[in-house]
Amino acid sequence: MMRAWISPMLLVLSGSVVAVGLILNGSTAAAVALLVAVVLFAGLNSPLIFPRSIGALEAERRSAADGRPVVFWRPGCVYCLRLRIRLGRSARRLHWVDIWRDADGAAVVRAANEGNETVPTVVVAGRPHVNPDPAWVREQLSPPA
Structure with missing residues (x-):
């Protein structure tokens, strides 16, 4: 069961780390856009859409x-x-x-x-x-x- 969620969780985690870096550099809009894209991609790679x-x-x-x-x-x-x-x-x-x-x-x-x-x-x-x-x-x- 957990194996199915490893890839989506890693995607969200790594995207969050990059987004924090963008926020610290003053690019809040880019961080929000990145997080939205990462969460959508993680959702597509999760068991949720099946x-x-x-x-x-x-x-x-x-x-x-x-x-x-x-x-x-x-x-x-x-x-x-x-x-x-x-x-x-x-x-x-x-x-x-x-x-x-x-x-x-x-x-x-x-x-x-x-x-x-x-x-x-x-x-x-x-x-x-x-x-x-x-x-x-x-x-x-x-x-x-």
């Missing part, structure tokens, strides 16, 4: 029941962030598993990626897809015609 994660076993159970894909991700992954942002509101329809919080999820990803924890790994109908195009993932949410 839908609530569930365990891999629960995600697989739900996916079997409703047919929706399972997304294995981790905080700080730019490709996971890209997928999440490009999916928009439809991201909430997927089952999200944070591999840093769920050992079973990490094991599923390693099994699908020759021992590597490459994310995002999207499992559709039991078949893993590594870093798929967000438009393709969105299509998987649509019912077949």
